[in-house]
Amino acid sequence: MVLGKRSDYGDAKYAGVQVPFSDDIPKTVESYGLCGFDFVVAPLVRESWRPPAPAVLDNGALPSPLERSDCLYINSSQWANQVVGAVSDWIQPDAANPALRQRSVTALKTQLGWAAHLGLQAVVMPPPHAPGRCPNYAGVLNQALQSLTHMALWLTVPLVIPTPTPAHGADSGAAVSAVAGAGGLDGWEAWHQVRAQCDHHNLLGAALLVGPTLPSPASLKRWAGEPVKALLLPTAVFSANKRGYPVLPKAHQELVAAFFRLGVQVVITGEACHAVPPPAAAAAAAPGAKQVTPAPAAAAAVGPGGEPLGFTVTDPGESHPLRPYWEYLCFLFRRLEVVCEQERQEASYRDYLQVPLQPLQDNLESQTYETFEKDTQKYTLYEEAVFRALKDRQAAEAAAAGPRDPFDPANATDAPAASAASTSGRPVVLMVVGAGRGPLVRASMRAAARAGARLRVYAVEKNPNAVVHIQHMLRTEGWSDCVTLVSADMRHWQAPEPADILVSELLGSFGDNELSPECLDGAQRFLAPGGISIPQSYTSFLAPVTTHKLHHDVKAYKDLEHFETPYVVRLHRHYLLAPTQPLFTFVHPNTDAPIDNSRYDSLVFSRDPADGAAVLHGFAGYFECALYKDVLLSIHPPSHSVNMFSWFPIFFPLREPVYVPAGGEVGVQVWRCCAPHKVWYEWALSAPVAGPIHNVNGRSYWVGL
Numbered sequence: 001m002v003l004g005k006r007s008d009y010g011d012a013k014y015a016g017v018q019v020p021f022s023d024d025i026p027k028t029v030e031s032y033g034l035c036g037f038d039f040v041v042a043p044l045v046r047e048s049w050r051p052p053a054p055a056v057l058d059n060g061a062l063p064s065p066l067e068r069s070d071c072l073y074i075n076s077s078q079w080a081n082q083v084v085g086a087v088s089d090w091i092q093p094d095a096a097n098p099a100l101r102q103r104s105v106t107a108l109k110t111q112l113g114w115a116a117h118l119g120l121q122a123v124v125m126p127p128p129h130a131p132g133r134c135p136n137y138a139g140v141l142n143q144a145l146q147s148l149t150h151m152a153l154w155l156t157v158p159l160v161i162p163t164p165t166p167a168h169g170a171d172s173g174a175a176v177s178a179v180a181g182a183g184g185l186d187g188w189e190a191w192h193q194v195r196a197q198c199d200h201h202n203l204l205g206a207a208l209l210v211g212p213t214l215p216s217p218a219s220l221k222r223w224a225g226e227p228v229k230a231l232l233l234p235t236a237v238f239s240a241n242k243r244g245y246p247v248l249p250k251a252h253q254e255l256v257a258a259f260f261r262l263g264v265q266v267v268i269t270g271e272a273c274h275a276v277p278p279p280a281a282a283a284a285a286a287p288g289a290k291q292v293t294p295a296p297a298a299a300a301a302v303g304p305g306g307e308p309l310g311f312t313v314t315d316p317g318e319s320h321p322l323r324p325y326w327e328y329l330c331f332l333f334r335r336l337e338v339v340c341e342q343e344r345q346e347a348s349y350r351d352y353l354q355v356p357l358q359p360l361q362d363n364l365e366s367q368t369y370e371t372f373e374k375d376t377q378k379y380t381l382y383e384e385a386v387f388r389a390l391k392d393r394q395a396a397e398a399a400a401a402g403p404r405d406p407f408d409p410a411n412a413t414d415a416p417a418a419s420a421a422s423t424s425g426r427p428v429v430l431m432v433v434g435a436g437r438g439p440l441v442r443a444s445m446r447a448a449a450r451a452g453a454r455l456r457v458y459a460v461e462k463n464p465n466a467v468v469h470i471q472h473m474l475r476t477e478g479w480s481d482c483v484t485l486v487s488a489d490m491r492h493w494q495a496p497e498p499a500d501i502l503v504s505e506l507l508g509s510f511g512d513n514e515l516s517p518e519c520l521d522g523a524q525r526f527l528a529p530g531g532i533s534i535p536q537s538y539t540s541f542l543a544p545v546t547t548h549k550l551h552h553d554v555k556a557y558k559d560l561e562h563f564e565t566p567y568v569v570r571l572h573r574h575y576l577l578a579p580t581q582p583l584f585t586f587v588h589p590n591t592d593a594p595i596d597n598s599r600y601d602s603l604v605f606s607r608d609p610a611d612g613a614a615v616l617h618g619f620a621g622y623f624e625c626a627l628y629k630d631v632l633l634s635i636h637p638p639s640h641s642v643n644m645f646s647w648f649p650i651f652f653p654l655r656e657p658v659y660v661p662a663g664g665e666v667g668v669q670v671w672r673c674c675a676p677h678k679v680w681y682e683w684a685l686s687a688p689v690a691g692p693i694h695n696v697n698g699r700s701y702w703v704g705l
């Protein structure tokens with residue numbers, strides 16, 4: 001049974017269930033599968049299993065610590081896809097009692113060795129028993145991680161850890177934080193301690209244990225940038241609605257929906273799961289699950305409010321007592337906003353690193369232009385900007401020409417504005433510089449038609465291959481008489497006449513990073529005095545970001561060069577530690593003398609103490625561009641142009657993840673450096689700790705002039 005287009009939100013299976021120890025795991029998988037769940041979380045060994053005392057070796061024999069009947073047993077990769085192992089939760093590698101500590105370490109190593117041998121994809125690890133102080137646990141995990149190749153360890157992390165009583169050995173230094181729920185400790189701190197000691201290993205993920213009390217929404221957002229693999233949702237946090245169906249409180253519903261959007265799967269856990277017999281017997285036996293009315297046989301499945309879920313329950317699992325929980329997850333999943341076409345297109349680019357284009361140094365391929373041209377919203381904004389500029393010119397010329405004769409039919413309000421296009425009678429000279437395959441020429445022609453303006457257009461393009469497309473366009477669209485095609489670099493071309501309007505789109509994800517300033521400085525020679533540049537200005541923005549996935553992907557290259565490269569990336573699983581701030585602004589035409597496009601600035605971002613500590617992996621960059629007056633083109637989140645997808649944000653990585661304490665500051669210094677043949681950025685952290693300057697002298701990354 002499929003829940004929906006899961007691929008829209010990630011490829012992971014989405015709903016699992018914790019089961020008791022089973023001798024016959026294929027049967028368990030099958031029975032819970034019939035009930036709807038995609039996978040089970042099963043103990044690796046019986047609850048009663050303890051590691052045997054070290055054996056006296058006889059004649060080199062190596063006795064196995066596990067008997068066949070002690071442990072989860074699978075022998076097929078088919079089951080490995082549907083079983084997540086669970087390590088015994090009596091294990092306490094940091095117990096004060098040395099015997100328990102030693103036994104725990106042995107048991108942990110034995111169970112992880114067994115799980116790896118079975119080829120499981122993941123294993124759920126018990127929570128740190130002493131949050132914030134479990135060095136031995138972290139040490140064993142770290143050792144295990146060194147030898148794992150694909151099996152992931154999901155550390156159980158309670159979102160809120162109950163404050164330990166003195167009997168549990170709590171002492172004053174524990175990570176108490178305002179972000180934890182009432183009277184608890186911040187689970188994020190416990191997680192960070194372990195993963196930092198494991199050097200942010202990519203096979204270590206978090207399985208968040210959701211309790212009845214949730215931390216504040218602002219502090220929960222930190223998890224968006226972390227490697228959360230599952231939400232553990234105990235049946236105890238559900239309550240029964242008046243129809244007897246299990247439902248979640250509103251805050252929990254929002255939490256589950258937010259994690260579904262990030263592609264995180266949910267595991268139903270708790271006593272109820274343990275008390276449930278296999279389905280064959282379930283119909284006869286009273287369910288251990290509380291307050292649940294099993295769904296009627298062969299009925300249309302309904303959500304908790306009685307609304308149809310869009311499928312009919314006919315399989316044998318429908319009477320399973322956990323079935324209503326699965327149906328409730330379906331209901332939450334289906335309630336997610338419908339994914340729009342743009343999101344669907346972008347889904348495969350999520351959190352995928354791309355090196356920025358260099359349209360000045362390189363010649364773009366036809367397919368790249370084709371992708372640009374799909375973004376109709378971008379061209380609509382340019383059309384509007386050109387239209388407004390033409391109208392303003394018409395108004396200015398009309399004002400300069402003096403009062404109009406109201407009896408002159410040419411001045412009637414509904415007369416074609418063409419007659420007023422230029423009171424001087426000459427067409428407006430509009431130059432599209434960097435015309436590509438011609439879409440901005442087309443947008444300008446549409447604007448002129450709307451404004452009733454006569455245009456003389458020059459389409460200037462330095463890519464000789466793109467020019468061929470414009471030649472074709474001029475023929476097919478009948479513009480040969482008013483559009484002149486110029487195959488040249490705008491910085492060196494000698495224009496035959498001054499331009500009234502200079503239209504360009506040379507912007508990168510960080511605004512100036514594709515060298516729009518350098519190109520337009522070269523082209524403004526032929527802009528008439530008082531002429532208009534579209535765009536008029538652009539500003540880059542930065543924000544500190546948590547993004548475990550991207551940091552890991554950069555680190556995987558195992559070299560400095562990749563840590564000193566900014567990437568274009570559709571940020572998905574990420575968290576901004578503070579609101580964005582403006583960085584560099586460029587204005588066109590540039591009236592500075594002499595012109596200097598190098599820049600330096602430092603920014604300080606302050607974290608709200610209530611949001612808790614967080615980890616910093618780098619900086620997310622965006623731009624906002626004033627095409628003409630208030631016609632904005634923006635990928636800056638607060639002003640992002642609706643339905644525009646030409647640019648993804650940019651990511652500046654830091655070599656090492658940095659802990660930012662609650663209420664702490666993040667300081668960054670950024671340089672835009674210019675040399676005769678290249679432009680590059682350098683960046684460095686100044687707070688909470690000073691860090692090395694990245695990309696010194698453009699040694700790893702630069703943009704060619």
Ligand SMILES: C[S@@+](CC[C@H](N)C(=O)[O-])C[C@H]1O[C@@H](n2cnc3c(N)ncnc32)[C@H](O)[C@@H]1O
Nearest residue numbers: 359360372434435436461462463489490505519
């Ligand atoms: C980002 S593309 C935009 C293309 C097109 N205007 C569009 O919107 O689809 C930038 C274009 O500017 C061209 N370009 C970049 N620098 C240039 C220069 N100095 N002179 C002429 N063309 C340039 C590139 O070859 C490329 O076709």
